[in-house]
Amino acid sequence: MGRAPLLDPPVDVSDSDSEDEYESDDEAPARRGWLVFLGIALAAYIYSLDGMTTYQYLSFATSAVRHHSSAGTIGTVQAIIIAVGKPFMAKIADVCGRGEAFLVVATLYLIGYLTIAAAGSISTIAVGNVFYAFGYTGLQILLQIVIADMTSLRWRGLVGGLVSAPFLINIFVSAEIASRVLPDWRRGYVQFALVVPLMLAPLIIALLSQKRERLRPQHNLGTALRAAAAEMDFVGLVLVAASLALILVPLGIVPADNNNWEHTTLIGMGLIGLLLFAAFLAYEWRVPAHPVFPMRWLRRTPILSACLIGFFDFTSFYLQYTYLYSFVLVTEDWGLKTVAYFVYTHAFSITVFGIVAGAIMYATRRFKWMLFAGLIVRLLGVGIMLRARSAEGSTFELVLCQVLQGLGGGFAGIATQVGAQAAVGTADIATVTAMTLLLSEVGNSVGSAAATGIWNTYMPRDLAEHVPTTNQTLLDELFGSITDIVEYPIDDPIRLGAIEAYRSVMHRLVSWAIAIAVIPPIVCLFLTKDVRLSNARAVAGLDEEPTTPVRRIRRQSSRMSRIASRRSLRTDGTATPDELEHLVPRTRTPEYV
Template sequence: MSGVTYGNNVPPDYDIESKQNATPFDEEKGVNSSDGNELNYDDASSGASVINAGTAKVEAAQQVWGKTSRAFLFLGLGLAVYVYSLDGVTTWQYLFYATSAVGAHALSGTVTTAGAIIIAVGKPFMAKLADTIGRAETYIVVTICYIIGYCLLGGAQTIGMIAGGKIMYSLGYTGLQLLTSIVIADMTTLRWRGLVVAFVSMPYVLNSFVSGEIVTAFIPGRWRIGYFMFAILVPVCVLPIVFTLLWAQRQAKKLELLKPTKLEEAIKTKPLQSIKVFFAEMDAIGLILVAASLSLLLLPLGLTNRTGSLDGWKEPGNIVMIILGFALFPCFVWWEIKYASVPLMPLRFLKNPSITASLAISFIDFVSFYVVYVYQYSFFAISKTGVWTVREQSYFQNTMTIALCVFSIPTGYVMYKTRRYKNMLVFGLLLRLLGVGVMIRSRGSDGGAFELVMCQLMQGAGGAIAAVTTGIASQAGVTHADVGTVTALVLLFAEIGYSFGSTISAAIWTNTYRSALAVHLPTLNSSAIDLLYSTPTSVAVLAIDDPIRVGTIAAVSSVMKTLCIVATVVAIFPPIIAWFWMEDYELGDVQNVYDGRDLLGNKVQEGTGDKEAEQARAARV
């Protein structure tokens, strides 16, 4: 807390002279302005958007922060990412024991599917909330969701409590993930953003090693404590961010750098009218339509993924849900074009090559990755148990996570030095393609340890490059007001890719593994084949040279080969899209290149949107 004063005092590292020379404040818009360079994106000629409350608050806060308070904010970000990553690698393992404790383990797959859908559709909601009420205020909402979710899970006595806890937790989880990305974009210029994203992800490396010890301490008998622990840790770790943001907003108001938002004014003067304002700025109808559409599409994918059988697609309910999901999407587009005053997905996004390329790459890359990843554990349990120690298997499982974090640092550094990202993106996607292609051999029964590890490293390195570059490429081409929405869309498309990839993987596994077992173990009867199929890891107790295990390894290797071929074919498309479709903006000392403004909202260079506006005006003349 040193150096950050809460109350009426100006922070000790606050440069009052430079702030007095800052650009004047436009009371009508609630943001900074100077000689016609207002931070107002409501330019009909360019089709851009009006600055929102969340952006106005953070840009005003930028003028109040000094070195100490800014460092305190980044410390808070680091703590939030640490607890978020620790949560992600531990608590999912408690669900088996939670559902078993209430006698409803058979429904654990359904609960997991519901949570996955909330994580996906919750991203646009959290992005709009952060833009409508502010970053700090949304952090508070996210923390409340976490606390309620973990308390329900930790104290669950019925499957209903578990389902409710999972839904609330998923809202908090997806919100914390998204807010971290948004605040980093708020606080960093394009040139530095890649490095900051890389360093903030480093807690995943540490948690890859400590997660096993933590999980071992809480399962099987103390899983409730494992949930309750995070109900305490999350608010404690998020608290520094919330305090720093709220303090900065308060100081900015005192210095008349920030005026009350339209929603805040409505709450004070016309409480009932404020509800209408809130729903309009949230684009509530658009959120409902897109959430319903995605839920109806993802639910049958998730449920079918649990069984893997193609018979699931013959169920009338699944078919109806998919048809309704696709039918609702045109309704969403129609609403966004005709009626939405603050659209969730502005059509100008579809005209931006960097955004559409980032969305396509995120979706396809995740499809390719999860086609193989879903059954990776089963493959290694069958083929490597007894060959590798438990510790070696654990280290291998964490190899890709570590590579994703470690290789993001040189990626960010190259982007900082060259001020470009397109060549790095193409290189990373080609490296990922190579890693997937080599898996066609290494995932077979004759794959050596070196090949297996190298595949993980290549995919991790390529994935790190792709994740950092696509995220920044999508943010670079939009105004600061649009950063939250475009970030949510990129993450959303990745989640949809995960669902599609998992479904493809489950369908291939379920419809080929049984027949592969029959081919490679012709002496076994159908009952024995069914047992090996339903409990594939049970064969791991047999000696590595046992004929049944040898046949099972051959069967699983043939299925994994098919999965790897499919994943390789899919992975061909992202580098092509990146090379021919992606823009290569210069990563300068600006928040974005669309309007060429810095972190304070001041115009410092010509933006790509300025050229679009000129062209639009010329066309009208």
């Protein structure tokens, strides 16, 4: 028996009848298939290089405008956009097409990075990061969707891990780029504004050429936009984004004085956010025909466990990771290249063990106990951080924590995603992928917001306690810019005091991260089912489940029955076409194939 191929030929799952409409020679689709493969490789490479390099630029950009602490707030806003943007981009990909969605991503990258490069204030940096965050999350989800289109369940974990392989190279490439560019962060952003669209071009061309072959000629852009408006749960996206922003962003703007927690504006924002979040849940439960957050899927324990594990794991991780780059830059006497190597040890190990996890899943056709082991290792890694990031910690312990976090994350990330996808049919893969990643990124935003709140609350007082000075202007400068701190020699009393302050705040962040990291293994143990993974792209028989809420289907069925009882059939037992039109429910046909 022959083995299944690593990647099945690209298929379109939206309408099986479309293949008969156009005919082409065998060579053109094959050439486009290889172009898609090349495009995926280039897109995956620039995705990892961008994320690993520009992350280092943000700390210098915020320090340049004396708002280093605002990096956490920007990270919170980015996480909210990344969370909300995933289902948004998934809907665009489903309705308008994969190629068009990638084109939108390239445009967002270009606008975002050029805006940041020209920024002269923290507000402009924040606006640029909004555009960038939409592009980043779009590229992330679209790569996963295209991979899901092309692979079976058995192969998907391994292929997903292989697509992350560029991280193995870019840990060195990004460190080299950053060390040569910084502190000129503006030049770095301009470089990626130009390179990212260029690297996405082959994939966009390949996907758009496939689309043109299969597109019904009578449909135009206006039809596509109307279809997108009808299919996209825009109200739900707005509600969840507004609620998360109003709840979480105030944590990042809390002043150092604890009395300001009682400020009516912050309290009001939080209360309005909670009300909007409740409205979002109620709306998603009853109103939309195509909800961005299908509540019915939470009844399936594989999807529920994937959502909970992703949420709490990301919350724990970003509590201790949000200010890690700044922490190491201040507390260790390392160069920029060494700091980059250290920070991305986690990315390196999560990539390696993600590939190993995919291979294990392929060989065993199981994932639950590998997921559980990964979460336990992740908990062990964050636990060791208490000592590693203290005055007694060593360089070996610092690196060991990063490796353990990556090992556990590589196992857990791949298994969680495939487990959720195995619980739905082919037509729902894009939406369930976006849904699980949505909850994970909400955890990211919660962790970043909590870290920023703790940082802004305790860092000013710890600097005042440990830095041997009463000059408030100097203390404010140390709080607002890490570049001012690293200008002092490592043995200078000012630098030593700042180091103690950073360690004190980091101890609080890690303690909270440990408490939350206990939850995912418990969820996995009791909720995750150990499903056998097949060679199919999805579990058979799940495509038939309706996306329309059950109550609406029952009302429609009851209405159709009443209409049928009132209408008289002809004596021969048949019905007229007009009568049949009222008896048969109207359904929307896909605009594109």
